[in-house]
Amino acid sequence: MDIRSFMNLDMLQHIQDSFSKATGVAAIAVDSQGQYLTRGSNFTDFCMKYTRNNPEGARRCQKCDTECKGTYFCHAGLMDFSSDIIVDGERVGAIIGGQVLPCEPEEEKFRSIARELGIPEDEYIYALRKVPVRSEEQIRAAASMLGEVVNQLVNLEYFKSLNSKKMAIFDEEMANAFETIKEIQNMTRSLQKCATMENILSINASVEAARAGAVGVGFAVLAKEIGQLSAEASGVYQNIYDSVESIRVSITKMSKVEL
Known part of the structure; x- marks a missing residue:
């Protein structure tokens, strides 16, 4: 030293x-x-x-x-x-x-x-x-x-x-953490949009299956399952987004603490 x-x-x-x-x-x-x-x-x-x-x-x-x-x-x-x-x-x-x-x-x-x-x-x-x-x-x-x-x-x-x-490293890593959080939130929003589209497609598929009558029964069951999965996925994506947002708020509070 x-x-x-x-x-x-x-x-x-x-x-x-x-x-x-x-x-x-x-x-x-x-x-x-x-x-x-x-x-x-x-x-x-x-x-x-x-x-x-x-x-x-x-x-x-x-x-x-x-x-x-x-x-x-x-x-x-x-x-x-x-x-x-x-x-x-x-x-x-x-x-x-x-x-x-x-x-x-x-x-x-x-x-x-x-x-x-x-x-x-x-x-x-x-x-x-x-x-x-x-x-x-x-x-x-x-x-x-x-x-x-x-x-x-x-x-x-x-x-x-x-x-x-240490504070210089802390500030640098804090900036990196905010950037990572932003990326996760953007990806989560994209996944939510995908889940929404999947749900719309499952509804359209169910309508077309109903029109097909007996021939479309199997397809209707599959469309219903896809709709349920997309709804569940959307809920999971929202939970991820909310958790990440909670982390962002906590980190923001930490960064504003004066020693």
Whole structure:
């Protein structure tokens, strides 16, 4: 299932941007293949310009991205999160982010990381000082809230799209049903006319048989039977017509129901 086929990505971007602006927590949405659905919100230079832009730093970040779930501490000491987007039991993507410190950083620890990665220490520390600081409880609560909001939004859009498709099919089949009903009614009317003609012919045959006297007795009996059958057939055709008309009325009422 491709989330792009039913999700308004501008709406998702708006929710994500608002979340990051309110909390200071970075966020971005990806599809089931890890391809970006939205632009990153509140991404930090510490992570993007320095850590992830460094070969060894990128390798460590990718390991965290692949192996870590929920809210967790990344290799660089920041808190990140990953929350799956589930639609109808299927994982269609994830909302990921974080890049937040759970407490004031110990600069010497990060200088050590900078030396390991071969990043200029002072630049790394300068970028570190711009990273938002939130309590671990706040970070976990924010990540959980964003995950729930995004899942509710995506599922709402999915079912709106699904219902829209169902209604389009319903309207098409409704039109087909009306056309079929019209055809059945036309054929029934034709059969009723045939039955009427048969009845007239049986009456004429009975008159001619009476004129023939004894010679026409057998023919008169046959003409009488044909007349009875045509009368019965006419009644059956009328019942079919009335039943079909009842179906047409019911379908018309259904088509006018507003959801």
